[in-house]
Amino acid sequence: MKLRMNLTELRCEYCGAELTEDNIYVRVIDGKEHHFCCSHCADAYERKGHSACY
C-alpha cells in the first residue's frame, strides 16, 4: 500500500518552497508532523518556534 498524502499544496513550512515526494523532509515537533524542504529549514523552524524556551 502506498503512503496516501496530498502533496499538491504542500510547502516547506519555513521557507515556502514547494515540496515533492522526492525532496520532502518531515520532522515531528511537539508530536505533530511538520514538512520542510530540508533539515536546515526544520532546524530554523524549530529554533524560531521554541526560542523562548531555550
Ligand SMILES: [Zn+2]
Ligand atoms: Zn525550506
